[in-house]
Amino acid sequence: MQSKPMAGRLPEPPSPIADDGDETRFCGTCAFSSACIAAGYDKPELAELQCLVEHVGPFRAGEHIFRTGDPFRAIFAVRAGTVKTRMVDKDGREQVLGFYLPGEVIGLNAIYPEHFPCDAVALDTAYFCRFSFPAMSALASRIPAVQQHLFRMLSKELGTASLLAGDHSADERVAAFLLDLAGRYAVRGFSGTRFHLSMSRGDIANYLRLAAETVSRVLSRFRSQKLIEIEGRELELLNPKKLREIGQALLPE
Amino acid sequence: MQSKPMAGRLPEPPSPIADDGDETRFCGTCAFSSACIAAGYDKPELAELQCLVEHVGPFRAGEHIFRTGDPFRAIFAVRAGTVKTRMVDKDGREQVLGFYLPGEVIGLNAIYPEHFPCDAVALDTAYFCRFSFPAMSALASRIPAVQQHLFRMLSKELGTASLLAGDHSADERVAAFLLDLAGRYAVRGFSGTRFHLSMSRGDIANYLRLAAETVSRVLSRFRSQKLIEIEGRELELLNPKKLREIGQALLPE
DNA sequence: TGCGCGACTTGATCCGGATCAATGCGGGCG
């Protein structure tokens, strides 16, 4: 499915990894980092956060991090790689709910049902930090910053869910999708103009409620209009300004 | 505070009201009720919950409870009436995000941005319980049940956001919408087969990403198929089983 | 009482994107 870390043919950009490799500190780009900072790196609370986190992985492309119906015990921060979440209805039709990049968190939508309501599937080789949720809750009770951080992550995800709402044209959706990805890479410190699409055209289409052929056509047209350069899954945004005009109805502000 | 719902008697059909009128206890059907019960009705903590809640209203149809950009200070539980939330993009196009019935909570998606990302508009005469969020957070830190309840409400809303995802036919969407409303009324103790649609066809259509004409046509067809009886905004589900078959792809399980 | 307006219904036509189909491409594997 996806080319292995084998550095071969193309001079790929370095694979984004959100791990500074320093065990005594917490990933600087992780979604939890601000909670950690607020708690204070030097305080004993941070040590507790360290205690309840567990590094898991690698998962290979196509492997499940969790499956629909699994009992909810933990949330996961993506340390490296990319994940899609999806629901499969009883007719077997897949519905992609979202893509998650290094530093982002999956599993929050399982708190209420207490079971995962969707699958999480690795799109390439992926590593995670696993946070026991009971321990996390307990910690949140004692450290307001941690509680606040959980509230904010949940609330934030509520906001992004409504991003793909609305009846918008294929052009708008694709442009907004590319800019959304770009922005999320940029905020984690990666390039916001050149990156690798870990997901297939089919996954993008499914996520955007389009047909794979439509996504392919729109990308081709964007390329012929010099808005992007794309070869396979390697993408470069040539004219983000114009893309933003196209996708503005779907983008924040 | 505690302004009693002024006896401005409505000549309307029995409007669902989530307020038992007992000042010393909390609305039995409210979304917060389980948190209160967990805290224990007799314990002093409940008194604190009582303190931080403020009854507001009435709001007349069309009035705003909050507007896009308002600073976030509180969340609101619907005590009576119905609310829609909506975003308006810069072209002035409206996007309905959801409808909220008595006992449900609005404003959770404003925690992260710290400003309301959408408008909340009363669809009929509506009353609310207003919960100061800073006070609520503080209380959550001391009462695990309250914290857990907030987590669950947030997580639950994440789940419902994905209800209208997916590319589904107009029939599926409308059937699922009616059953969703029915289920939400039923869980609050109201009739799950006969109820009033507080929102216009246009609002329903906007929410479901359809045209108003399409919604009208589907409802007419459902009626001719004896699946529902509908007159104006008064609705009765005649064949929920069949509706469930139609809307199954969009419904939980 | 009659007017005017907004909500709703129903019919006719149009179009964006889905679907069907053919081809190219690369990679894994026997």
Added chain:
DNA sequence: CGCCCGCATTGATCCGGATCAAGTCGCGCA
């Protein structure tokens, strides 16, 4: 090496729902 399979691109056709257009109903208000 050659086969096969899944992903991607591109072209041709089709269809569900949007849009345009009329007409009805109900209600607030002068």
